[in-house]
Amino acid sequence: MKSKSLAKWLISGPPLLYLVLFFAIPSLIMAFAAFRFPGDYGGLLPLTAANPDTGATELLINFGNWRDFLTLENFQRFFEEPIYFELFVKSFWYAGLTTVICIVLAYPLAWLIARSPKKTRDLLVLLVILPFWSNFLIRVYAWMIILGPQSYFSRSLNYLLGLVGIEPVSLLFSQFAVIVGLVYVHLPFMVLPLYANLEKHDMALLDAAQDLGANAWQRFWKVTWPLSLPGVWAGTALVFIPALGMFAIPDLLGGTNSMMIGNLIKQQYLDSRDWPFGSVLSIMLTLTVLLLAALAGWAGSRGKDKR
Amino acid sequence: MKKVSSWVWGAASLVYAFLYLPLAIVVVFSFNDSALNAEWVGFTFKWYQMLLHDDVMLEAALHTLLIGLVTCVVSTVLGTLAGFAMYKWRLRLLPALVLTPIAIPEILMGVSLLIFFVMLNMTLGLVSITLSHIAFCIGFVAIVVRSRLQGMDESLVEAARDLGAGPVTAFRAITLPLIMPGIIAGALMAFTLSIDDFVISFFTAGVGSNTLPLEIYSRVKVPMKLNPEVNAISSLLMLLTLSLILIVSKVAPSALRSE
Structure with a gap:
């Protein structure tokens, strides 16, 4: 039917167009930038120039000289110098530790919320979300106050x-402060999927385990924990991935030795203005994130099969 | 139902304290008569008064509000369309483009938009920030609207069609009122995400076009320069979000439920 496909285009067209223009194309440009040279004054070496006589824009790159404009050097630098790999490992460690503490x-x-009567449950969920609605920087700033050298907490x-x-x-300004900040900001993202999972558990299973003589510790590790794994994985994806790319928290709470990938990317774009290398780092971060998301999806679906 | 054991209660209360104490400290110190955020000296309103005469902060607040409103309107319209299209048809490209910006770290979107705007020779400022905010808010609205549509009873629309309503009338008279709480929730989310955003604004803002989060950042970034004014503006921002949530819970209670 013709009017149906017209309606389809009229409805999905505008958001599609907007996201192609302001998400897909910029991402592709960034990916392409990783293969270019930095410009003389930072940014990128231009591929076009205005013709001095006509003023028209002309392409500088052609089949003969493309080696002057396109390169794999930026990727080489990433793989040859170990400090970049080490920084990735360190960021993984920070994000991983954050995730474990969040769990x-x-x-x-999540257990308390899932086991509460329906009325209190909504309130308890709201109480978890509420701090998340306050500005991200305020939440980080709060820890600058608490951990500051003159604070009640530090002094006691x-x-x-x-x-x-x-x-x-x-x-x-320490690694400790960075972890505290990362945990504080991401905690709600772990509570919510975990609660959604725990709520669905059949309590009769725990009763059965108790009747068969399992103590509280065994009941948790043999019944609740394995059943909650899909929730744990969902929460892990929601905590680990954003924590991995964070730059503001190490920037504000961390010292000189607590830099993460995000800080290096920011540095490349805004301070040293080496955009091609910044793009290489961004591509590496993207690939890592995609791989992790696929892994989390796979682990989550495996957890479901077991049930 | 089995009782929750007391140690779960204890642990959970400690975690709630962990969530709320830091914010409470920011608010308390905004009334503290000392430039150091360290010790309680006495009650004062002076930081709020200083705020009223701080033109830089006020301008940043105005920018934030302006960007937030435009982002809210545009991304709600585009996000509702996207959510509806994703519910109605099996699409491939649109869901990928809608969901990816939510899934990847914000910094990636920030830097790619920076390159994009610079390549277009666009002056970085309020316009580039707004365009970027819309791009990442569409997805959040779309998800909320789609989940609302999934919870809707499709037979109501069919009944309207059987009674002779055209597709447009059926949408306006049945679907739209039913998904309205979802749209309101999405709009509120877009507005809050926009006024809250730091990372993407950080990369797409030029010189002299500060938003509130950017201004707060530049003030707390300077080490050892203490600024209780930041506490005051933070407390006001918290009050604003809190009242927004309260208003929505009164106007559209189901909008806040997380389904």
């Missing part, structure tokens, strides 16, 4: 450390 903190919360901690004879520690 530990989210579990009792250092007082206690002094009692047992340990040197005072500086909490802000």
Whole structure:
């Protein structure tokens, strides 16, 4: 039917056009930039120039000279210098640690919400989401105050450390502060999928396990935990991936030694203005994220099959 | 139903405290009569008064509001269309383009849009920030609207069609009112995401076009320069989001339910 396909285009056309223009094309341009040379004053070496006589834009690149404009050097640099690989590993470690801490903190919360009567449940869920609605920077700034050297928290901690004879520690601008910030910002993303999963569990299974003599610890590890894995995986995808690309938290809470991939990307684009190398790093981050998303999807579907 | 054991209650309360204490501290210190965010000295409104005369902050707030409103309107329209199309037809390209911006780290979208705008020779500023915000908000609106459509009883639309309504009338009289809570929720989400956004604005803002998050960032970034004014504006922002949520929960209670 003709009017049907017309309607289809009229409805899906505008958002499609917008996202092609402001998402797909910019992404492709960035991917292409990874194969180009940096410009003399940063940015990219131009592929076109205005003709001095006519003023018309002319393409500088052609079949004879493309080697002057396109290169694999940027990728070579990434693979040859170990510091970049090390930075990826460190970012993985930060994001991984963040994810594990989020699982530990989210579990009792999600369990409590899932086992609460219907009325309180909505309120408890809202209480988890509410801090997430406040500005991201405010939440990071709050920790700058708490971990600051003059804060009540820092002073009481250092007082206690002094009692047992340990040197005072500086909490802000450290790896510890970065992890705290990452956990704080991402925690709701772990609680919600975990709660959605725990809510569906059949309580009769736990009763059965208890009747068969399992203690609380065994009931958790043999029944609840395996059943909750799809929720854990969903939460992991929602926490790990954004944490991996974070740059503002290490920037504000971290010291010189707590840089992550995101900080290096930001540095390449805004400070050293080496866009081609920044694009290589972005492509590597994208590929990593896609791989992880595929893995999480695979693990999640495997968890479902088991049930 | 089995009772939740007391240690689960205890652990959960501690985690709730972990979620709320930091924000409470920001608010408390916004009334503290000391430039250091360290010790309670006495009650004052002076940081709020200073805020009223801080032209840079006020301009940033105005920018944020403007960008947020335009983003909210445009992305709600485009996102609703996308959500409807994804519900109605089996599409390939649109869902991929709608969902990917949500799934990847924000910084990737920020840098690719930076290159794109610079290549177009566009002056970075309010326009480039707004265009970028719309691009990442469409997906959130689309998901909320689509899930609302999935929960809708399709037979109501069929009944309307049987009674002689055309597709457009059926949409306007049946579908639209039914999915309205989803659209409102999506619009609220788009507005909040826009006024909250830091990363994408950071890359697509030029010189002299600060938004509130960018201004807050540049003030807290300077080490050791303490700024209780930031506490004051933060508290006001929290109040704004909180009242937005309260309004929506009164106007469209089902919009806040997470299905």
